[in-house]
Amino acid sequence: MANVQRKIPAPTPTPETEAFWKATADGTFLVRRCTACGKPHWYPRAICPFCMSDKTEWVESKGTGRIYSYSVMRRAAEPYAIAYVTLDEGTTMLTNLVQCDFDALKIGQAVKLVLMPTEGGPPVPCFTPA
Amino acid sequence: MTIKGKAYIAGAYEHPTRKAPDKSLAQLHAEVAIGALADAGLTKDDVDGYFCAGDAPGMGPLSMVDYLNLRVRHVDSTDVGGSSYLLHVAHAAEAIAAGKCRVALITLAGRPRSEGMATGTQPRAGNLAQPDVQFEYPYGVTVANAYAMVAMRHMHEFGTTSEQLAWIKVAASHHAQHNPHAMLRDVVTVADVVNSPMVADPLHRLDCCVISDGGGALLVVAPEVAKSLKRPLVKVIGAGEAPKGQLGGAVDLTYSGARYSGAAAFAEAGVKPSDIKYASIYDSFTITVLMQLEDLGFCAKGEGGKFVADGNLISGVGKLPFNTDGGGLCNNHPANRGGITKVIEAVRQLRGEAHPAVQVRNCDVALAHGTGGLLGTRHGSATLIMERE
Numbered sequence: 001m002a003n004v005q006r007k008i009p010a011p012t013p014t015p016e017t018e019a020f021w022k023a024t025a026d027g028t029f030l031v032r033r034c035t036a037c038g039k040p041h042w043y044p045r046a047i048c049p050f051c052m053s054d055k056t057e058w059v060e061s062k063g064t065g066r067i068y069s070y071s072v073m074r075r076a077a078e079p080y081a082i083a084y085v086t087l088d089e090g091t092t093m094l095t096n097l098v099q100c101d102f103d104a105l106k107i108g109q110a111v112k113l114v115l116m117p118t119e120g121g122p123p124v125p126c127f128t129p130a
Numbered sequence: 131m132t133i134k135g136k137a138y139i140a141g142a143y144e145h146p147t148r149k150a151p152d153k154s155l156a157q158l159h160a161e162v163a164i165g166a167l168a169d170a171g172l173t174k175d176d177v178d179g180y181f182c183a184g185d186a187p188g189m190g191p192l193s194m195v196d197y198l199n200l201r202v203r204h205v206d207s208t209d210v211g212g213s214s215y216l217l218h219v220a221h222a223a224e225a226i227a228a229g230k231c232r233v234a235l236i237t238l239a240g241r242p243r244s245e246g247m248a249t250g251t252q253p254r255a256g257n258l259a260q261p262d263v264q265f266e267y268p269y270g271v272t273v274a275n276a277y278a279m280v281a282m283r284h285m286h287e288f289g290t291t292s293e294q295l296a297w298i299k300v301a302a303s304h305h306a307q308h309n310p311h312a313m314l315r316d317v318v319t320v321a322d323v324v325n326s327p328m329v330a331d332p333l334h335r336l337d338c339c340v341i342s343d344g345g346g347a348l349l350v351v352a353p354e355v356a357k358s359l360k361r362p363l364v365k366v367i368g369a370g371e372a373p374k375g376q377l378g379g380a381v382d383l384t385y386s387g388a389r390y391s392g393a394a395a396f397a398e399a400g401v402k403p404s405d406i407k408y409a410s411i412y413d414s415f416t417i418t419v420l421m422q423l424e425d426l427g428f429c430a431k432g433e434g435g436k437f438v439a440d441g442n443l444i445s446g447v448g449k450l451p452f453n454t455d456g457g458g459l460c461n462n463h464p465a466n467r468g469g470i471t472k473v474i475e476a477v478r479q480l481r482g483e484a485h486p487a488v489q490v491r492n493c494d495v496a497l498a499h500g501t502g503g504l505l506g507t508r509h510g511s512a513t514l515i516m517e518r519e
């Protein structure tokens with residue numbers, strides 16, 4: 001298993017993302033989807049980055065995906081793994097891989113959601129091998 | 131409308147310091163300005179355009195224009211990280227072509243070493259209004275691990291190895307041994323690189339650039355100004371710029387903005403990668419160089435590992451001499467922004483003023499390329515092609 005979990009700083013919500021962080025506090029992971037072009041995107045925005053429509057909505061993610069790339073930060077008091085995970089919904093997000101053996105991680109590996117507590121803020125979506 | 135032939139680089143100066151605890155940031159900017167003016171044979175009163183980026187103290191160009199007491203009619207403080215200064219040369223050429231200025235001064239300076247910044251390995255929150263910060267800062271994104279994810283994906287897709295990446299550092303070290311100002315002058319081997327401590331998988335300590343104080347300055351001038359001076363003529367013949375990010379979540383780490391900025395610069399210059407005799411390639415990390423060489427068209431996508439191996443980037447040995455000053459990997463990465471030193475060494479090469487041990491023979495066309503910001507999240511990309519007249 002991994003070493004001591006690094007303390008995760010709290011995210012700072014903006015008016016655009018308050019609902020997202022309220023949801024993680026309630027145990028739900030949302031992605032933003034455009035109802036005009038149908039595409040999900042990341043990071044969540046009010047305005048679709050593909051068609052510039054403002055007809056975007058929150059949808060609950062299945063919380064499953066695969067590792068697109070990752071790197072274990074060794075030069076840190078508590079090593080940690082950052083990663084891009086491609087969600088099964090089709091969008092790729094920056095995240096941490098947690099509660100796992102960092103030396104066994106592989107690109108393409110299936111992962112599932114873990115909401116990790118932060119220092120004084122809402123939890124952030126992280127992933128662990130499925 | 132083109133900038134081809136509309137402007138020349140008449141002055142180039144790299145500050146010799148690599149640690150400046152006893153100098154202020156503004157002072158370093160001023161010292162490099164003095165150096166570039168002396169190099170060109172111009173004076174402060176000739177300067178009518180000023181360019182700087184986020185390393186300059188104060189609001190955009192305002193504090194440095196005031197400190198230097200310049201009377202300018204054109205300013206530009208576009209900040210695209212370490213690639214800013216290549217873009218500034220292009221923007222200065224545009225301004226000169228449009229008659230907005232005749233002598234443009236570009237300065238860069240910084241003292242991250244004296245200030246003890248954990249530059250590459252410490253997460254930095256930055257501006258909380260920046261929309262991506264809340265979705266990235268909590269995860270501990272640093273400079274090093276953001277570039278490392280690019281390397282990891284490249285290895286996965288194309289079979290690139292740590293040993294191949296190491297060759298980039300080896301080549302830089304071969305050049306740095308001849309530079310008395312270089313921070314790291316010892317020649318290293320592939321084994322030295324892959325056996326150095328891991329910073330962020332798969333990047334080792336020797337895959338990372340140095341952290342240095344210092345700076346540099348350039349003077350971009352109108353053709354009639356350049357021709358009135360006594361310096362060799364270095365003409366700007368092509369430029370391109372292209373920011374790239376996460377593409378709305380359609381993340382693709384296999385290519386950089388250099389794909390677009392390079393194509394634009396080559397098209398404007400009317401030359402091909404095979405015409406380039408010397409290349410300054412931004413080397414914040416070894417992977418940065420590999421990606422840019424592929425995206426600029428020096429080799430096919432995915433072939434970068436083979437291209438850089440076996441000393442192919444070493445002057446006098448390989449096909450594409452790069453970063454003959456030792457680059458950011460061994461010489462200097464002032465203010466954590468290596469763009470200006472990339473242009474400076476290209477100018478030295480085109481003038482025939484590089485160290486004799488690394489001077490490329492008949493160096494008539496050179497390229498300089500910068501990647502600023504984080505290759506793995508969002509970065510600026512700027513390409514410049516120059517010709518000796």
Ligand SMILES: [Zn+2]
Nearest residue numbers: 034037048051
């Ligand atoms: Zn849309």
